[in-house]
Amino acid sequence: MSSKIVSYVEGLGLPFSRSEALQSRLVKDTQLLDHLSDQGFSHNARNELACKLLQEALGDAAVEIPHNGAKAGGSLRLAHCPRAVLSSQLQHKMYPEPSNYQPLSNQICHPQRRSLAHPGRSSIDQSGILIDLQRLNQVTVSNDRSVAILGPGERWGDVYKALDPYGVSVIGGRIILHIGVGGLIIGGGFFHLSGQYGMAADNVKDFHVVLADGTITDANAKENSDLFWALKGGGANFGIVDRFDCYTLPVHRVWRQVGTYKVEQAPALHESFAKWQETGASDVKATVALILGVETATVGLTYSESVDDQPASFAPFKDIPPLSYAIPPANGTVLELIQILGGSFANSPTKDQNPLGSYGVENVTKLKAVSRKYDPQQIFQKLQNNGFLLSKSVAPPPSSI
Numbered sequence: 001m002s003s004k005i006v007s008y009v010e011g012l013g014l015p016f017s018r019s020e021a022l023q024s025r026l027v028k029d030t031q032l033l034d035h036l037s038d039q040g041f042s043h044n045a046r047n048e049l050a051c052k053l054l055q056e057a058l059g060d061a062a063v064e065i066p067h068n069g070a071k072a073g074g075s076l077r078l079a080h081c082p083r084a085v086l087s088s089q090l091q092h093k094m095y096p097e098p099s100n101y102q103p104l105s106n107q108i109c110h111p112q113r114r115s116l117a118h119p120g121r122s123s124i125d126q127s128g129i130l131i132d133l134q135r136l137n138q139v140t141v142s143n144d145r146s147v148a149i150l151g152p153g154e155r156w157g158d159v160y161k162a163l164d165p166y167g168v169s170v171i172g173g174r175i176i177l178h179i180g181v182g183g184l185i186i187g188g189g190f191f192h193l194s195g196q197y198g199m200a201a202d203n204v205k206d207f208h209v210v211l212a213d214g215t216i217t218d219a220n221a222k223e224n225s226d227l228f229w230a231l232k233g234g235g236a237n238f239g240i241v242d243r244f245d246c247y248t249l250p251v252h253r254v255w256r257q258v259g260t261y262k263v264e265q266a267p268a269l270h271e272s273f274a275k276w277q278e279t280g281a282s283d284v285k286a287t288v289a290l291i292l293g294v295e296t297a298t299v300g301l302t303y304s305e306s307v308d309d310q311p312a313s314f315a316p317f318k319d320i321p322p323l324s325y326a327i328p329p330a331n332g333t334v335l336e337l338i339q340i341l342g343g344s345f346a347n348s349p350t351k352d353q354n355p356l357g358s359y360g361v362e363n364v365t366k367l368k369a370v371s372r373k374y375d376p377q378q379i380f381q382k383l384q385n386n387g388f389l390l391s392k393s394v395a396p397p398p399s400s401i
Contacts, residue, residue: 005023005026005027006023009022009023009026018057022056022057025056026053026056050129051063051129054129131240132153133151133152133153133180133182133240133242134153135153136151136152136153136154136242136243137151137153137154137155137158138150138151138154138243139151139154139158139159139162139163141162141163141166141168141248145166145167145168145248146247146248147205147245147246147247147248148163148168148170148245148246148247148248149243149244149245149246150170150181150243150244150245150246151181151242151243151244152180152181152182152183152240152241152242152243152244153180153181153182154180154181155173155178155179155180155181156172156173156174156179156180156181156184156338157173157338157339159172159181160172160334160335160338161335163248163335164252164333164334164335166248167252168248168249168250168251168252169193169248169249169251169252169334170200170203170246170247170248170249171189171191171193171194171197171198171199171200171202171203171246171249172184172185172189172191172200173189173191173200173338174190174191174192174338181244182241182244183236184200185200185201185204185241185244185246186201186231186232186233186234186235186236186241187201187233187235188200188201188232188233189201192254192287192289192302192337192338193249193251193254193287193302193304193334194287195281195284195285195286195287196284196285196304197249197304199232199233200246201231201232201233202232203246203247203249204231204232204244204245204246204247205220205245205246205247206218206219206220206244206245207219207220207227207228207231207241207243207244207245208241208242208243208244208245209227209231209238209239209240209241209242210239210240210241210242211238211239211374211375212239212374212375212377212379212380213377219231224374226370226373227239227370227373227374229366229370230366230367230370230371233359234356234367234370234390235356235387235388235389236380236384236387237367237371237380237381237389237390238370238371238374238375238380239374239375239380251304251305251334252333252334253305253306253331253332253333253334254302254303254304254305254306254331254332254333254334254337255301255302255303255305255306255307255310255311255329255330255331256300256301256302256303256327256329256330256331256332256337257300257301257310257325257327257328257329257330258298258299258300258301258325258326258327258340259298259299259322259323259324259325259326260296260297260298260322260323260324260325260326261296261297261298261299261320261322261323262296262297262323263292263293263294263295263296263297265297265320266292266297268320269290269292269297269299269317269320270290271316272316272317272320273288273290273316275316276288276313276314276316276317279313279315279316280312280313280314280315280316281313282313283311283313285303285304285305285311285313286301286302286303286311286313286314287300287301287302287303287304288300288301288302288314288317289301289302296323298326299317299322300327301314301317301329302337306331307331310329326340327340354388354393355388356388356390356393357393364390364393367390368390371390378391
Protein backbone atom coordinates (compact mmCIF):
# COMPACT_ATOMS: atom_id res chain seq x y z
CA MET A 1 0.00 0.00 0.00
CA SER A 2 1.23 3.48 -0.84
CA SER A 3 2.72 5.19 2.20
CA LYS A 4 1.21 8.45 0.94
CA ILE A 5 -2.29 7.02 1.10
CA VAL A 6 -1.64 5.59 4.58
CA SER A 7 -0.38 8.96 5.82
CA TYR A 8 -3.26 10.79 4.17
CA VAL A 9 -5.98 8.58 5.66
CA GLU A 10 -4.39 8.63 9.11
CA GLY A 11 -4.50 12.42 8.94
CA LEU A 12 -8.28 12.31 8.73
CA GLY A 13 -8.50 11.49 12.43
CA LEU A 14 -10.92 8.59 11.96
CA PRO A 15 -11.24 5.72 14.47
CA PHE A 16 -8.63 3.00 13.85
CA SER A 17 -11.03 0.39 12.44
CA ARG A 18 -12.57 2.89 10.02
CA SER A 19 -9.14 4.19 9.03
CA GLU A 20 -7.91 0.68 8.16
CA ALA A 21 -11.03 -0.07 6.13
CA LEU A 22 -10.71 3.21 4.23
CA GLN A 23 -7.05 2.56 3.47
CA SER A 24 -7.88 -0.81 1.97
CA ARG A 25 -10.58 0.70 -0.25
CA LEU A 26 -8.33 3.52 -1.47
CA VAL A 27 -5.17 1.48 -2.07
CA LYS A 28 -5.70 1.43 -5.84
CA ASP A 29 -7.26 4.87 -6.22
CA THR A 30 -5.11 6.39 -8.95
CA GLN A 31 -6.86 9.77 -8.67
CA LEU A 32 -5.86 10.13 -5.02
CA LEU A 33 -2.30 8.97 -5.76
CA ASP A 34 -2.04 11.54 -8.55
CA HIS A 35 -3.28 14.26 -6.19
CA LEU A 36 -0.85 13.31 -3.43
CA SER A 37 1.97 13.19 -5.98
CA ASP A 38 1.23 16.75 -7.12
CA GLN A 39 0.05 15.64 -10.54
CA GLY A 40 -2.06 17.97 -12.64
CA PHE A 41 -5.69 17.79 -11.56
CA SER A 42 -8.71 19.48 -13.07
CA HIS A 43 -11.20 21.50 -11.02
CA ASN A 44 -14.02 18.99 -11.52
CA ALA A 45 -11.77 15.99 -10.87
CA ARG A 46 -10.56 17.41 -7.56
CA ASN A 47 -14.11 18.08 -6.39
CA GLU A 48 -15.23 14.63 -7.52
CA LEU A 49 -12.41 13.07 -5.52
CA ALA A 50 -13.24 15.19 -2.47
CA CYS A 51 -16.88 14.08 -2.58
CA LYS A 52 -15.87 10.44 -3.03
CA LEU A 53 -13.50 10.55 -0.05
CA LEU A 54 -16.17 12.15 2.12
CA GLN A 55 -18.62 9.43 1.14
CA GLU A 56 -16.06 6.71 1.80
CA ALA A 57 -15.27 8.13 5.24
CA LEU A 58 -18.79 9.05 6.38
CA GLY A 59 -21.11 6.74 4.47
CA ASP A 60 -24.02 7.24 2.10
CA ALA A 61 -26.33 8.54 4.84
CA ALA A 62 -24.12 11.58 5.43
CA VAL A 63 -22.95 12.34 1.88
CA GLU A 64 -25.10 12.54 -1.21
CA ILE A 65 -23.52 12.74 -4.66
CA PRO A 66 -25.98 13.28 -7.55
CA HIS A 67 -25.02 11.13 -10.50
CA ASN A 68 -24.94 11.67 -14.25
CA GLY A 69 -24.89 15.45 -13.93
CA ALA A 70 -28.19 15.54 -12.04
CA LYS A 71 -28.79 18.80 -10.27
CA ALA A 72 -29.24 19.05 -6.53
CA GLY A 73 -30.09 22.41 -5.03
CA GLY A 74 -29.43 24.08 -8.38
CA SER A 75 -25.84 22.80 -8.62
CA LEU A 76 -23.89 20.04 -10.30
CA ARG A 77 -22.07 17.42 -8.29
CA LEU A 78 -23.04 18.45 -4.81
CA ALA A 79 -22.22 16.61 -1.64
CA HIS A 80 -24.72 17.25 1.15
CA CYS A 81 -22.63 16.76 4.28
CA PRO A 82 -24.63 17.73 7.36
CA ARG A 83 -22.32 15.78 9.64
CA ALA A 84 -19.13 15.78 7.63
CA VAL A 85 -17.61 18.57 9.66
CA LEU A 86 -20.14 19.45 12.31
CA SER A 87 -20.75 16.37 14.45
CA SER A 88 -18.63 16.46 17.58
CA GLN A 89 -18.76 12.65 17.57
CA LEU A 90 -16.92 12.37 14.27
CA GLN A 91 -13.99 14.60 15.27
CA HIS A 92 -12.35 14.61 11.86
CA LYS A 93 -11.14 17.45 9.76
CA MET A 94 -13.00 19.50 7.24
CA TYR A 95 -9.95 19.36 4.97
CA PRO A 96 -7.68 16.32 5.25
CA GLU A 97 -4.23 17.65 5.98
CA PRO A 98 -1.20 15.70 4.72
CA SER A 99 2.27 17.12 5.34
CA ASN A 100 2.00 19.13 2.12
CA TYR A 101 -1.31 20.88 2.81
CA GLN A 102 -3.61 20.81 -0.23
CA PRO A 103 -7.37 21.18 0.18
CA LEU A 104 -9.04 18.80 -2.24
CA SER A 105 -12.14 20.80 -3.07
CA ASN A 106 -11.86 24.02 -5.03
CA GLN A 107 -15.11 25.35 -3.63
CA ILE A 108 -17.31 25.01 -0.56
CA CYS A 109 -20.54 26.52 0.66
CA HIS A 110 -22.15 26.37 4.10
CA PRO A 111 -25.47 28.22 3.82
CA GLN A 112 -26.01 29.47 7.38
CA ARG A 113 -28.13 32.22 5.86
CA ARG A 114 -30.81 29.98 4.50
CA SER A 115 -33.20 32.59 3.13
CA LEU A 116 -30.66 34.66 1.24
CA ALA A 117 -31.80 34.48 -2.38
CA HIS A 118 -28.75 36.04 -4.02
CA PRO A 119 -27.09 33.70 -6.56
CA GLY A 120 -24.28 31.69 -5.00
CA ARG A 121 -24.84 32.91 -1.44
CA SER A 122 -26.48 29.74 -0.18
CA SER A 123 -25.74 27.22 -2.92
CA ILE A 124 -23.02 26.07 -5.29
CA ASP A 125 -23.16 27.39 -8.84
CA GLN A 126 -20.43 25.07 -10.10
CA SER A 127 -18.73 21.88 -9.05
CA GLY A 128 -18.08 21.96 -5.31
CA ILE A 129 -19.16 20.78 -1.88
CA LEU A 130 -22.30 22.02 -0.15
CA ILE A 131 -22.33 21.60 3.62
CA ASP A 132 -25.98 21.25 4.58
CA LEU A 133 -26.85 22.13 8.18
CA GLN A 134 -30.54 21.22 8.14
CA ARG A 135 -30.14 18.18 10.38
CA LEU A 136 -28.61 20.29 13.12
CA ASN A 137 -32.01 21.49 14.24
CA GLN A 138 -32.14 20.91 17.98
CA VAL A 139 -33.97 23.21 20.41
CA THR A 140 -33.40 22.49 24.10
CA VAL A 141 -33.83 24.61 27.22
CA SER A 142 -31.60 24.56 30.29
CA ASN A 143 -33.05 23.35 33.58
CA ASP A 144 -33.31 26.89 34.93
CA ARG A 145 -34.78 28.11 31.59
CA SER A 146 -32.11 30.79 31.28
CA VAL A 147 -30.47 29.41 28.11
CA ALA A 148 -31.89 27.98 24.89
CA ILE A 149 -29.55 25.72 22.91
CA LEU A 150 -30.27 26.06 19.18
CA GLY A 151 -28.99 24.25 16.12
CA PRO A 152 -28.14 26.38 13.05
CA GLY A 153 -30.45 24.36 10.83
CA GLU A 154 -33.61 25.04 12.80
CA ARG A 155 -36.21 27.56 11.62
CA TRP A 156 -37.22 30.40 13.90
CA GLY A 157 -40.90 29.53 13.75
CA ASP A 158 -40.16 26.11 15.21
CA VAL A 159 -37.88 27.70 17.82
CA TYR A 160 -40.72 29.86 19.15
CA LYS A 161 -43.13 26.93 19.13
CA ALA A 162 -40.66 24.89 21.17
CA LEU A 163 -40.03 27.71 23.68
CA ASP A 164 -43.66 28.75 24.16
CA PRO A 165 -44.52 26.01 26.71
CA TYR A 166 -41.59 27.16 28.88
CA GLY A 167 -42.93 30.74 29.05
CA VAL A 168 -39.69 32.22 27.69
CA SER A 169 -38.51 33.62 24.37
CA VAL A 170 -35.33 34.62 22.53
CA ILE A 171 -34.31 37.35 20.13
CA GLY A 172 -34.62 35.77 16.69
CA GLY A 173 -36.28 35.95 13.29
CA ARG A 174 -39.48 37.77 12.44
CA ILE A 175 -40.70 35.62 9.49
CA ILE A 176 -41.57 32.25 10.89
CA LEU A 177 -41.21 29.97 7.86
CA HIS A 178 -38.27 31.43 5.96
CA ILE A 179 -35.51 32.29 8.38
CA GLY A 180 -32.92 29.83 9.68
CA VAL A 181 -31.27 30.25 13.07
CA GLY A 182 -27.63 30.33 11.94
CA GLY A 183 -27.68 32.99 9.27
CA LEU A 184 -29.75 35.46 11.23
CA ILE A 185 -27.57 35.32 14.35
CA ILE A 186 -24.18 35.61 12.68
CA GLY A 187 -25.59 38.48 10.59
CA GLY A 188 -26.79 40.43 13.64
CA GLY A 189 -30.49 39.65 13.85
CA PHE A 190 -33.14 42.34 14.46
CA PHE A 191 -36.36 41.43 16.29
CA HIS A 192 -39.55 43.05 17.55
CA LEU A 193 -38.04 43.33 21.05
CA SER A 194 -34.57 44.51 20.03
CA GLY A 195 -35.14 48.01 21.41
CA GLN A 196 -35.05 46.54 24.91
CA TYR A 197 -32.89 43.44 24.48
CA GLY A 198 -30.61 44.17 21.53
CA MET A 199 -29.86 42.08 18.47
CA ALA A 200 -29.92 38.28 18.29
CA ALA A 201 -26.11 38.21 18.28
CA ASP A 202 -26.05 40.29 21.48
CA ASN A 203 -27.93 37.52 23.27
CA VAL A 204 -25.58 34.62 22.45
CA LYS A 205 -23.84 33.16 25.49
CA ASP A 206 -21.63 30.77 23.52
CA PHE A 207 -20.86 29.85 19.91
CA HIS A 208 -19.77 26.22 19.33
CA VAL A 209 -17.60 26.51 16.22
CA VAL A 210 -15.84 24.23 13.72
CA LEU A 211 -12.77 26.04 12.37
CA ALA A 212 -11.28 25.57 8.91
CA ASP A 213 -8.72 23.00 10.11
CA GLY A 214 -11.44 20.89 11.77
CA THR A 215 -10.77 22.12 15.30
CA ILE A 216 -13.95 22.28 17.38
CA THR A 217 -13.94 25.11 19.89
CA ASP A 218 -16.11 27.49 21.89
CA ALA A 219 -16.24 31.25 21.59
CA ASN A 220 -17.65 33.21 24.50
CA ALA A 221 -16.83 36.14 26.77
CA LYS A 222 -14.03 34.19 28.50
CA GLU A 223 -12.77 31.81 25.80
CA ASN A 224 -11.69 33.02 22.33
CA SER A 225 -13.33 36.35 23.10
CA ASP A 226 -12.05 37.93 19.87
CA LEU A 227 -13.81 35.24 17.83
CA PHE A 228 -16.89 35.72 20.04
CA TRP A 229 -16.88 39.40 19.07
CA ALA A 230 -16.33 38.71 15.37
CA LEU A 231 -19.18 36.20 15.08
CA LYS A 232 -21.65 38.83 16.26
CA GLY A 233 -22.36 40.24 12.81
CA GLY A 234 -19.23 39.11 10.97
CA GLY A 235 -21.06 36.43 9.00
CA ALA A 236 -19.69 33.14 7.69
CA ASN A 237 -16.07 34.29 7.60
CA PHE A 238 -14.56 32.47 10.58
CA GLY A 239 -15.96 28.96 10.88
CA ILE A 240 -19.14 26.91 10.91
CA VAL A 241 -21.23 27.40 14.05
CA ASP A 242 -22.95 24.12 14.87
CA ARG A 243 -24.62 25.29 18.08
CA PHE A 244 -25.80 28.57 19.56
CA ASP A 245 -26.34 28.89 23.32
CA CYS A 246 -28.66 31.89 23.62
CA TYR A 247 -29.92 33.71 26.69
CA THR A 248 -33.68 33.49 27.02
CA LEU A 249 -35.89 36.50 27.68
CA PRO A 250 -38.36 36.72 30.57
CA VAL A 251 -40.98 37.80 28.06
CA HIS A 252 -43.94 35.62 27.15
CA ARG A 253 -46.88 37.97 26.67
CA VAL A 254 -46.75 41.33 24.86
CA TRP A 255 -49.16 44.05 23.74
CA ARG A 256 -49.49 44.51 19.97
CA GLN A 257 -51.53 46.34 17.34
CA VAL A 258 -51.34 46.49 13.54
CA GLY A 259 -53.39 49.09 11.65
CA THR A 260 -53.91 49.57 7.91
CA TYR A 261 -54.14 53.19 6.65
CA LYS A 262 -54.97 55.03 3.45
CA VAL A 263 -51.91 55.99 1.44
CA GLU A 264 -53.09 59.61 1.70
CA GLN A 265 -52.37 59.36 5.43
CA ALA A 266 -48.68 58.66 4.80
CA PRO A 267 -47.52 62.27 5.48
CA ALA A 268 -49.31 62.27 8.84
CA LEU A 269 -47.84 58.86 9.67
CA HIS A 270 -44.35 60.13 8.81
CA GLU A 271 -44.83 63.10 11.13
CA SER A 272 -46.10 60.82 13.89
CA PHE A 273 -43.16 58.47 13.42
CA ALA A 274 -40.71 61.38 13.70
CA LYS A 275 -42.50 62.63 16.83
CA TRP A 276 -42.40 59.11 18.32
CA GLN A 277 -38.64 59.01 17.76
CA GLU A 278 -38.33 62.27 19.70
CA THR A 279 -40.76 61.54 22.52
CA GLY A 280 -41.57 57.82 22.68
CA ALA A 281 -38.54 55.87 21.50
CA SER A 282 -36.82 56.36 24.84
CA ASP A 283 -39.25 53.76 26.16
CA VAL A 284 -37.18 50.70 25.18
CA LYS A 285 -40.19 48.41 25.54
CA ALA A 286 -41.88 50.14 22.58
CA THR A 287 -41.27 49.24 18.93
CA VAL A 288 -42.85 50.81 15.84
CA ALA A 289 -42.82 49.35 12.33
CA LEU A 290 -43.92 51.70 9.53
CA ILE A 291 -44.45 50.14 6.09
CA LEU A 292 -45.54 52.23 3.09
CA GLY A 293 -47.14 50.52 0.09
CA VAL A 294 -48.54 51.75 -3.21
CA GLU A 295 -52.14 51.70 -2.04
CA THR A 296 -51.98 51.47 1.76
CA ALA A 297 -49.68 52.05 4.72
CA THR A 298 -49.24 49.77 7.71
CA VAL A 299 -48.19 50.61 11.25
CA GLY A 300 -47.28 47.89 13.72
CA LEU A 301 -46.94 48.71 17.41
CA THR A 302 -45.36 46.27 19.87
CA TYR A 303 -44.84 46.64 23.63
CA SER A 304 -42.79 44.00 25.45
CA GLU A 305 -45.22 43.43 28.33
CA SER A 306 -48.95 43.04 28.85
CA VAL A 307 -50.83 46.32 29.47
CA ASP A 308 -54.49 47.28 29.84
CA ASP A 309 -54.45 50.10 27.27
CA GLN A 310 -52.26 51.48 24.50
CA PRO A 311 -48.95 52.56 26.10
CA ALA A 312 -48.39 56.31 26.34
CA SER A 313 -45.20 56.06 24.26
CA PHE A 314 -47.40 55.38 21.19
CA ALA A 315 -49.43 58.59 21.71
CA PRO A 316 -48.28 60.23 18.41
CA PHE A 317 -50.26 57.59 16.48
CA LYS A 318 -53.40 57.63 18.63
CA ASP A 319 -55.30 60.33 16.73
CA ILE A 320 -54.78 58.88 13.23
CA PRO A 321 -57.72 56.55 12.53
CA PRO A 322 -56.87 53.36 10.61
CA LEU A 323 -58.99 51.96 7.80
CA SER A 324 -58.99 48.67 9.67
CA TYR A 325 -57.01 46.61 12.13
CA ALA A 326 -55.03 43.70 10.78
CA ILE A 327 -54.39 42.92 14.44
CA PRO A 328 -56.67 44.67 16.94
CA PRO A 329 -54.98 46.13 20.03
CA ALA A 330 -54.62 43.29 22.54
CA ASN A 331 -52.19 41.25 24.60
CA GLY A 332 -50.81 37.96 23.30
CA THR A 333 -47.82 35.65 23.39
CA VAL A 334 -44.58 36.20 21.47
CA LEU A 335 -45.41 33.10 19.42
CA GLU A 336 -48.75 34.64 18.41
CA LEU A 337 -46.98 37.91 17.60
CA ILE A 338 -44.60 36.41 15.05
CA GLN A 339 -47.27 34.17 13.59
CA ILE A 340 -49.59 37.05 12.73
CA LEU A 341 -47.28 40.04 12.52
CA GLY A 342 -44.26 38.68 10.72
CA GLY A 343 -41.85 41.36 9.57
CA SER A 344 -38.87 41.88 7.34
CA PHE A 345 -35.52 40.10 7.39
CA ALA A 346 -33.04 42.75 8.47
CA ASN A 347 -30.12 40.54 7.41
CA SER A 348 -30.91 40.84 3.69
CA PRO A 349 -28.82 43.51 1.99
CA THR A 350 -28.78 43.37 -1.79
CA LYS A 351 -25.98 41.43 -3.45
CA ASP A 352 -24.18 44.62 -4.57
CA GLN A 353 -24.14 46.17 -1.08
CA ASN A 354 -21.18 46.08 1.29
CA PRO A 355 -22.63 45.45 4.77
CA LEU A 356 -19.32 44.49 6.41
CA GLY A 357 -17.66 47.58 5.00
CA SER A 358 -20.29 49.72 6.70
CA TYR A 359 -18.82 48.68 10.06
CA GLY A 360 -15.96 51.14 9.51
CA VAL A 361 -12.23 50.84 8.86
CA GLU A 362 -11.24 49.96 12.43
CA ASN A 363 -13.80 47.16 12.79
CA VAL A 364 -13.14 45.70 9.32
CA THR A 365 -9.41 45.65 10.09
CA LYS A 366 -10.08 43.86 13.37
CA LEU A 367 -12.43 41.35 11.69
CA LYS A 368 -9.77 40.52 9.11
CA ALA A 369 -7.19 40.01 11.86
CA VAL A 370 -9.54 37.58 13.64
CA SER A 371 -10.10 35.77 10.35
CA ARG A 372 -6.35 35.32 9.81
CA LYS A 373 -5.89 34.10 13.40
CA TYR A 374 -8.55 31.40 13.30
CA ASP A 375 -8.26 30.56 9.59
CA PRO A 376 -4.55 31.04 8.72
CA GLN A 377 -4.95 29.36 5.32
CA GLN A 378 -7.95 31.64 4.62
CA ILE A 379 -10.04 28.64 3.57
CA PHE A 380 -13.34 30.44 4.11
CA GLN A 381 -12.16 33.39 2.02
CA LYS A 382 -10.61 31.41 -0.85
CA LEU A 383 -12.91 28.39 -1.20
CA GLN A 384 -16.26 29.66 0.01
CA ASN A 385 -18.49 30.09 -2.99
CA ASN A 386 -19.76 33.61 -2.48
CA GLY A 387 -21.43 35.93 -0.03
CA PHE A 388 -20.37 38.88 2.07
CA LEU A 389 -16.77 37.80 2.57
CA LEU A 390 -14.12 39.86 4.34
CA SER A 391 -11.80 39.32 1.39
CA LYS A 392 -14.25 41.36 -0.69
CA SER A 393 -15.04 44.01 1.93
CA VAL A 394 -13.41 47.42 1.92
CA ALA A 395 -14.53 49.98 4.46
CA PRO A 396 -15.25 53.40 2.97
CA PRO A 397 -13.18 56.32 4.27
CA PRO A 398 -14.75 58.29 7.13
CA SER A 399 -17.18 60.96 5.98
CA SER A 400 -15.93 64.54 6.12
CA ILE A 401 -19.46 65.75 6.82
